[in-house]
Amino acid sequence: MVPRLLLGARLRALREARGILPEHAGYAIRASHSKISRIELGRVRFKERDVADLLTLYGVIDPSERAPLLELARQTNAPSWWQRYGDVVPGWYEAYLGMEEAASSLRTYELQLVPSLLQTGDYARAVIRLRHPFASEEEVERRVQVRAIRQRRVAFEEPFTGGDRPKLWAVLDEAILHRPFRDRTMMRAQIQHLIEMADSPGVGLRILPLGAGGYPAAGSFTLLRFDDPDLPEVVYLEQIASANYLDRPDDVELYTRVWDECTAASRPDKTTQLLRRLLRDI
Template identity: 45%
Template sequence: MKDARSGGAPTVLRVVLGKRLQDLREKAGLSYEDAGRALDVTHATIRRMEKAEVGLKIPYVEKLLQTYGVTEPRDVDGFLTLAREANQPGWWHRFRDVLPEWFSAFVSLEGEANVIRAYEPHYVPGLLQTERYARAVLRAGLPNAPEEEIDRLVDLRAERQRLLTRQDAPLLWVVMDETVLRRPIGQDSSIMREQIDRLMEATGMPQVRLQVMPFSAGPHPAMYGPFHIFRFPIRELPDVVYSESLIGAVYIDQRDDVSTFLEALDRMCAQAAPAHTTRALLGGIRKEI
């Protein structure tokens, strides 16, 4: 998709509509330049609309549909309704005072995916963190942030976790390094005991699959850093890889690049301890804390 260190992060629906506009243009046999002339804008504007890098102006969408030969009132009305929805801020918009723009795309992808796969070498994934663990992790990452900001970010994380209790909750499949469970978080050891209890509970959830990569497994294909892979039940959306750094994130949806991450994660799942042994492994580590 794009490097998301700056600029507006696209919502999932905006990405879908951008791809549908691209399909309509190509089926009509029109170029970016042809579509741009219809709107009296540059070809770059059309390209950015299709790549979900800008909002969808309703008059522009109406004109493009007409240009592409979409004239059936029901089809036009349906597309415009979706375009208006795509321009509406997501629920996370109310956290915009603390939510980095580059991470808002992650929350949108997370909320629409039907499969979320991840490798995490440092921390328990946000969807499975307890309140105290989340607070300690956020404080470590934002040592100079005021307490009010940390409170807001903890609340945001709690809102995201509602995803796992939805009727249509996605499959969450995570491979965690043993380091995640061995590294003390917070000054009170009860924080880690509580967090491991939460992970043990999660192993009993039908939509959650946890695997641990033990130290004894040796090197593996993803030792360079954490990443997420999102898969969607929407035909227009390819798998998307999310990789984060200290200053932003990169979203990748090119098939060959995504395949590299998928292959690495598949190899890691085969190399990690089987999911059915995770609860016992967690229990053993908890006794040591």
């Protein structure tokens, strides 16, 4: 997925440097302007012919400049681990999985449920059955496997940047942990898991307490940041059967400000204490 993101970002930079509109770029490869947007966001596979035509349109003629970009185009079609789960991973979600792995940090705010990267197996099964009430046991287990793989590859990996910062930052509304959900045993295990994750060097966890009062987050969201300077920060907004990806600087700035206000209202030194109190009260 990283080659796809990199190539998309570089094609976008080349197009904007030449002052070419997405509509004109789309015409050059016999496609719509919306496909150009998906290409530049790394959300679709690349055809080498399309990349070659775009490079020509953008004035990249020198073979030494074209070669590395065309090689990136070939790399974008390499298989990803989630393709083995194509029956339970929808196409609109594949782009996020790639971004999630490529990101140097993820900052997620959750209003309704424990974030999927921090769920226990039983909690994940309960959430999946809630969202897919007619799914077979085999399908449920395959969806649980996808979450478990994501957790191993993202939430449980070693911290980056020299081991001094976590990759995953999460703020959970305390109401999530008070809401009746299946049974007490499952919720106790989930809260115990959050306590363990709060002590993990790869996770920065905070609970936004009920007494925090009003704050500007109207729904759940995830901010993804990448090390490569060519890749813009992205806001991921998941819906029931689709998702939105925002990368306009104004949008990213807005959600970053909301994130900062949510973290300011949640004290990290109180998170484990609050979780232990909740565990005792269940």
